[in-house]
Amino acid sequence: MSDDLSGVTVGTSAREVDPRDPWRRVAAAAFVLTAAQLAVATFVPGLPQFEGKAFGARLASYPCLMLLVPAIWALVRQRRGGTRPLPWSGFAFLMFPFGVDVTGNTADLYDQLWWWDDLNHYVNWVLLCIGIGLLLGRGHVRPAWALALLVLLVFIQIVDRPPVY
16 A cells, blocks of 8 residues: 655555654754765865864765664665664764764864863763664663663763773
8 A cells, every 4th residue: 555645655654754754854964964074074175173084084984884774774674574664863863973073073172172082982972872772672672671771781881991091
């Protein structure tokens, strides 16, 4: 059965591909803003905050890594004949750390604020753990406290490391 909505393919319900999902737009904005900053860092000469920080490699790898989980999720969902909407909120939280890293370099925060690198890593791991929790929450982990405990343990394991100077 198909719905007669623009942008929705035959056999797909409006709930499966919902262009109004705000998290879909948030994830797209995170991707575009990160890629745009990476392009500026790579192709605009004479910006000292980007020198010697491998932004050519980041331009090649960050967008691929940002799209990796959504692409795998969509592929597996398609092969299994899934009908649930994609978890754009989880994808967005997995994408945010890439943007935070690049924005910190764009604003020259790594070189201007001695504490930025440590705070940035902490915040990025919080964002990643939220994203992981949102994605794992789709797997019907029961009881719910087990999911919270799992994400908390991952977070504790990551942040329980001394800062590297």
